[in-house]
Amino acid sequence: MAAKPAADKGAVDGLATVEAWFAAQGWTPAPFQRQAWQAFRAGRSGLIHASTGSGKTLAAWLGPVSDALDKPVRTGGLRVLWITPLRALASDTAGHLQQAVDALGLDWKVETRTGDTSASVRARQRRKLPETLITTPESLSVLLSYRNAEESFKHLDAVIVDEWHELLGNKRGVQLQLCLAWLRARHSQLPVWGLSATLGNLDEAMAVLLGEGAEPGERIAGTQSRPLTIRGLCPANVERFPWAGHLGLSQLEGVLDYLGEGQTSLLFTNTRSQAELWFEAILKARLEWLTELGLHHGSIDRKLRKRIEDGLRQGDFRCVVCTSSLDLGVDFSPVDRVVQVGSPKGVARLMQRAGRSGHQPGAASEILCVPSHALELVEIAAVRRAWEAGRVEARRPPRLSLDVLVQHLVTLAAGPGFVPEQVFAELRSTHAFAGLDEEIFNWCLLFITQGGPVLEHYPQFQRVVIQDGRYSVEDTGIARRHRLAIGTITSDAQIQVRFMKGGSLGSIEETFIARLKPGDVFLFSGRALELVKVRDLVAYVRMAKTRRHSVPRWYGGRLPLSSELADSVLEIFEEVQAGLYTDPEVQAVAPVLELQKQQSALPSRARLLIERCSSREGQHLFVYPFAGRLAHEGLAALLAWRLGQLTPATFSLSVNDYGLELLTSAKLPELTEADWHSLLDPEDLLDHVLAALNAGELARRQFRDIARVSGLVFQGFPGRGKSDRQLQASSGLLYDTLQRYDPEHRLLAQASREVLEDQLEIQRLRAVLERAAEQQLLLVSLERFSPLAFPLWVERQRNRISTEGWRERVQRMMASLEKHAARKPKRRP
Template sequence: MRSKNIKNEYKLLASIALTFKSKYKLAAFEHTDGFKIIQQWMTDKGIAPFKFQLETWKKFGNGYSGMVVAPTGFGKTFSVFLALVSDFLNHPESYKKGLKMIWITPLRSLSKDIAKAMQEAIDEIGLDWTVGVRNGDTDPKVRQQQIKKMPEILVVTPESLHLLLAQKNNEPFFRDMKCVAVDEWHELLGSKRGVMVELAISQLRKYVPKIKIWGITATIGNLDEAMEVLIPYESKKTKITAKEHKKIDILPVFPDEIEILPWAGHLGNKLADKVVPIILESKSTIVFTNTRSQSEMWYQLLLDAHPDFAGQIAIHHSSIDAHLRIWIEENLSSGKLKAVVSTSSLDLGIDFKPVDTVIQVGSAKGVARFLQRAGRSGHSPFETSRIYCVPTHSLELIEVSALKEAVKQKVVEPREPQVLCFDVLVQFLMTLAVGDGFYPDELYERIKKVYAFQEILDKEWKSILEFLTIGGSVLKSYEEFHKVVIMEDGLYKVTSRKIAMLHRMNMGVIVSDAMLKVKFISGGYIGMIEEYFISKLKKEEKFILAGRTLEVAMIKDMTVYVRAAKGRALVPSYLGGRLPLSTNLGHFLREKLSHALNPKASEKELKFLHPLLINQEKNSHIPKEGEFLVEMIKNREGYHLFMYPFEGRLVHEVMAALIAYRISKLAPISFSMAMNDYGFELFSDKEIPLNEDNLQQILTRDNLMNDVIASINSAEMARRKFRDIAVISGMVIQNYAGQQRSNKSLQSSAGLIFKVLEEHDSNHFLIKQAYTEVFNMQLQEQRLVEAFKRIEKSEIILKHSRSFTPLSFPIKVDSLRQTLSSEGLDARIKRMLKLSNISDIS
């Protein structure tokens, strides 16, 4: 006992000593020249450093790598950037001329704004440093100048950093670097672009073993893992979290009457008149939509609702001409634009100080994305972020209530890191081989330290090397797959100029459909349009791009020549699918719905929806906590089965196929399927052999993944997934000089290779990756298993009805939207409402 007390006393003394030491170190840091100069600069600007910034500067000076976590607008950028400046001012003798920091940012649109803020600070502090930007928008002349003389700080995207690593004799560019900083790490984590960053850092560590690695991130659900992915190395590292919190006002936009808000929809056009006053009363507003086509529609809706907006509002998305995007960003920053309708292209980091209001059209689908968008308003510290939520249909108001609860409880989704992305690794090895080459044994030791490849096997590494040199055992007869040459000293190197050129043209991990330029026939560039959409249009047909109505004149040399036009026009639909509901938001949505009719429920959203929710309870049931609702509806069309897991569209797509398969084992029956984020429908012209006795059997977790595999064509799904893998790994070439292959052509080539490898080398590392991605991403295996665990513990509520319910109606409408024109759909919806005897709530 005495021994235990002594140990506790020692622990207490050690804790006091550490606290004193930490405070002493911070106090000591505050007496350094670097801190005094930066503090004076901040004082002159009327600001003071936050504690998390001070802590970052101190840790940086003591040789730490780390992660900074802070709300939007609190100076995350300056926490890491000024750490370098402070360290230089304190120890100028340890710095050499040339590049000192690489700043990696996920979006090109962020680069200019970040570089401008850094350059302004450097000039005012009095350093003779230059901040450069290098990405796809950078002038080729500027890039050449950078090769000759690197700036002190270089702001890059992951792709542009890899292109630098593909340069001959690139090591001198990086040799004297002190730090690599990764901005918005939460946005890159969980994607193959994040893996690109991990690999690039591993190469920079070869050149500068003691390089500091710093990540900057918003709050996510797995911060410790996020830091480990970025900095998996044995080094001093720390996580610094700001104590400051951003206040957010979440304001739903209600119609005057619930009858105005539709049961189903995806646009929210009936509330355009409510959005106009919000924009007029604000200094400047960003209107966020989830898709490019939705942004084009809302831009037109706002102009139609308030014609005086002409010249005061703009549209911003990735398909618009870069010069126009930059003009929009500059005019939004200066307060000259009243509003900008945007997609995720304005989600991140740009500091638009005049923006005091954000409007989210439709569901944000996740807490993290919602917080990111809300943070675009009230960007300065301690300003309140204000975000209005415009529901596109009635049930999205419950999502608003769910979002409020998630934000209140500070529950944010994790970003799961990607591992064993062999296609990205193959591309990276080609990048090194195009540059100065690599020695495989030395490189393998470094690759195994990268988080994404810590589980790589020796045989997989050997297969990758064989693939690079001779195409592997199956493709070795084809000369185009012999890309890397083994030199006499064992160096792996690309010696063909053609192979090197094609590799540089195809670097990156974002595989999209072929994009065609859109130009006026009289001259003037408008933007880009996907080939699959434009190929459906005939000459003189009209479409909308960048808020303009355009008429097709001709298509020539990957360019669509157009004339300005008026009248009705098609809005481009872009490949890429819809955003799925996150697990966290699904949880809060189920929770809010279960308490929706509780007399004590005080949320305005639930009170407003009371007539609709009463209708659901009257005609069927509102699932409570610990319940799982199944609806069976028989009408003139046939037999409908609806289930409501609230797990998001992707999971429901798999569940629908699985349940259909299990029912078909009870009796021969075929189904058509439909789904949304709340649930799914199975429809048949035959009676569905389902009742309370066999429901448990249908919804069991037993034999789950085997039944999933049996219910879907996993080989076909893997074949489609293989297209992207084949392009990223360079097995299939997408871009040639002046030409980009179409989606159809890529799928055909990749499909042929997939078939050959499946037949003759089914264990090929890229084939295995295709199946792994199908299970993890498309089949959502982990989320699916968790959903069935929850359902198995729930009480199954089976309800029969002769009319569609408020929960089932949006799913049915979503399925009709795929096959009917807008006029036909409106007529069909009215007929369905009438047949369901619910025309009073439409």
């Protein structure tokens, strides 16, 4: 039963009204919810950390709502700003918040403002914002870029940041920190609350959200984690030489049985291409599920995704195959089961997805993990152990992202303008720019007003002017282009996919479409499509008559294995080395692990396994640090370069999450343990990595994204966007010009730093080398590839041979290795 409206009655007891509403619904507020309401009403800021579906939203929302009920009604003006990382969550969240205020009798309007909001609504909101606005970091920045920004936010009482863990570790989080600093400068006691689910560095997350020098926040923990069942789908037969991607769909029948036992399920894959393949496979096997099966990923048209989301809420689907597009926030209460295909790569990611089932307080969660190769069974056991032990990944916030900073400065200049002394203090109040000094700040001011010493002769780089000490954008065309470019999300150029006669299906990477010719067939949006033509960044298609097709490949498959999960895997290997098989998944993969022990050994936290063998291709070196594929890419290049200093050789490199392979046709000397310690020495790491890699080309590619964020290149107006080649050419020309005439340019330095930190995980690589200095180096000579080495060999074949050719070769090699293993060869130390 709804509480009576508070209008015309003045103040009421807000908390009592909230308690009465809960009682009328048959609910009892959780202790953490009451704690959050009281903390907000006391003027505190903080972080609410609770599992998915436990009631975090109402814990944050009813603090400001109950506070508003206490006070005489104040008409008009934005009171609560709600930040969400995904615009797809905005409308769902708005419905929940509006339902609560309507029931409590508070005359507040809840609206959304995202990239999906119509032009007419955005124009109305620019004149007057609702009492509650749900928006993204990008749309908040756009609001700050209008002249009336200070008027729009002058009544603000609270900011709530949903899914803060998703923003913390990237530039979108930096962008939000800058916006919050601007708001705090105008509301010194502004309460800011973050909502977070699974996260390993909660105190740091709260400190970053609240800003430097802020009063200590209040960290509120939700109720104990809901019951969670994690189990692996163990195949009946395990091949002793596993390879990535081979095992997944072979377990389709077991997955179908599991889906058939539930009411509504989500089947998560790590990549969009996997989602397309699994959707097709399920549909072929269960045609009777045609109307109960959905596909959801970020490249599918927004209207189609919305239709799937609405159907999930209503319980219309037996199963929706999806990617991280359904990881966050949206409440799909009917979902009772979750399937994860392939390794989750991290503890937090699996927990986030598991929380999609039983998405309501008190309900249990369940997730079935389907390995894509046999060794992922160990990862499934490892992630369960890590979760039970509370070992969850941290997300480290970036610092001194100058491309985001200069974008923010132009945003403020396009809006109310800024005075340098004031904005410098605001910037220093953020975690991201607490270390900002006046020299760097002055460089940023010069950059937005003149473009720097090299670009000062080009008018398009002179975006901001100075009038009476105030920085502002006076050219409306510059302001318009800047608003269109606000944001930090970058990706490959997208090609829209449309039927020749019909609607849009979504978008796909330009690099994939560029490889196709008219008549080629590819799988997308759950359909086999024939490419007809490509015109003006649109790929026109029709339904194909054949099912032979290509599958687009997206970047998501490169997610590296987290440190927490890798250590749990090594912990299990240590037990197996001692003859202990505790987990059912490890028992299932015992034939693989026993063969690895017989032919070689298992790596552990205390020892680094290095294997060597010869084949007709040449000499192979395999190293297993278990540090994730990104760190292994850097390590493989480093080792190849250092070995090349010992003896002239050219190497082919292959990496996965477990280790790396170096292959050369040159004759390598015998390498002793002392030689390997020298090769793995952390001294001069940075110089040697830069010498080993084409770091200039990597930085050039990274600079493209930095150039876009900082405003050096413009992606074009809607419907007239530049192609990926055009953007790369424009940014590449700028990169070369700056390298030649202004090599100390700070954005060039940032590009090099981001390559090392993000693409090569240089800190994790350094940790590998420092760990190796303390480890026992176990050197093993083999006659044939071991079970750990075989997937690395397969990975190299996958990248150099046609689809049909590499699969046939892998099958032949696997048969040969099995035949050799049957003779029980002994390893040579």
